[in-house]
Amino acid sequence: MTAMNTFENKRFLARIRGGDFAHPGEEEAIDLVLSHVKPQPRETVLDAGCGLGATADAIGKKTGAVVVGVDLDAESVRHANATYRDFQFIPGDVTKLGELALPKMDVIYAFNSLYACPDLDACFASFNEVANPGARIGVFDYIAYDAGALAATGCLPPSVHSMTQMRQLPERQGWACTGIVNLDLAYAAWYARFLARMDENREMLAAVRSPEVFEAVRKRYADMLHCLEQGTLGGALHLYARA
Template sequence: MNKKETKENKGLRWFDGKRLVASLRSGDYAHAGEEIAIIQCFDYLTKFSQQKILDAGCGQGGTAKFIQDQGWGLVTGVDIEEQSIAFAKEKYPDVHFETSDIVSVQKIFPSSTFDLIILFNAFYAFPDQLSALKALRLVAHKDTELMIFEYTDLTAGHNPLYRDDDPKKTFQPIRLEKIEAILSETGWQKILFIPLNDEYEKWYTEFFEKIKIKKNKLIEEFGEVQYGKAFKRYSEILGAIRTKQLGGCILKAKAV
């Protein structure tokens, strides 16, 4: 079996799928907007070089590295995907990374709390969002800030991409009326909600154009099947954004 064939059986949330996305986003980012989005989120957050930050669902480490390099805190990245964490540890040795399911994060940090917990396009992929927020509250103190940068569901029902029947393919964007109740139940209080619907449309339009423009290079490196998955997935996301079924947001909360 050749190199391409071994990659073609993996989904976009596996290591090679994340590498494909990162190759289009000018860094090891799995979230929309890349550095612009990070800066925009931190406009609403505390910036302090010695604060302890947890990047929950950190992927391959680009976001954690960027934040730490800005002097906004000492970052620890956690992700369930072991190969991505190994990649992040090797590429960004000055940032602390651990492999863990978010619901088990207290086992990794039994005596630690964080001043700021961030999630960049990770929350939608958690099969059990309630348990995830409960677990994150266990590694927070009473003044901890929580920032979720995420897709939002703008439909009256569930948007066409919604899926919760397979943990490996979960797609549960934020519904404002639901997330407030979940936050309250898990020891968090919503502070602000900033819609980013126009920004998401711009970012995903630009990203999808890159997928089309770099087709041959992506197929050569990742295989036709993996490219096809990326094309289909991001075409669906962009379509849902353009038809106002899917949007984006910055959600800030604090521990209570």
């Protein structure tokens, strides 16, 4: 099956989630991350891998911070700039942030985007290029507890990081892990809710794309839920500050 990170697929997932979000937990997850990361009014905040832009818009509006989104997918960035006009969205690679004309950031956060970056060292080295000295980072993402079993299902790319990688690789780039919020159970509940929404809206969603796409997406999310229930996949919020 094709990657879920294409513009068309993100729009389809957003429709199921009821907003331009491509992360589990939607608004609930945003509030959870904000309760830990706490951007202040007028602080500069980077949304690394911002997707369709609703997360950056919600965080900017909830906190009064100046949020800038960066995403590899130019079509998502165009959609975000056209839809969420209070904030700026820039096409670019989160592993090469130094190449973009960005302000220095007080906060950097990422919602389910770093799992798609095989080189976590490069991500955190890149964060160094744009972070203010006192900057803090929040990474809300999948966790691979059994990379082999997860890869066998093909429901996520092999780049999903382990707990050990999430602690050790940022440290090599000068970022100490200051806290971990385990979200394994929350992820399982959020994916069960996602599948229930797909089933409730089966006819409408199948008509939006096609019955084949609907079934392929449903299978992928059912596989993810199965991995979450088996304990081969999990979720976590990792918090970092300068070591």
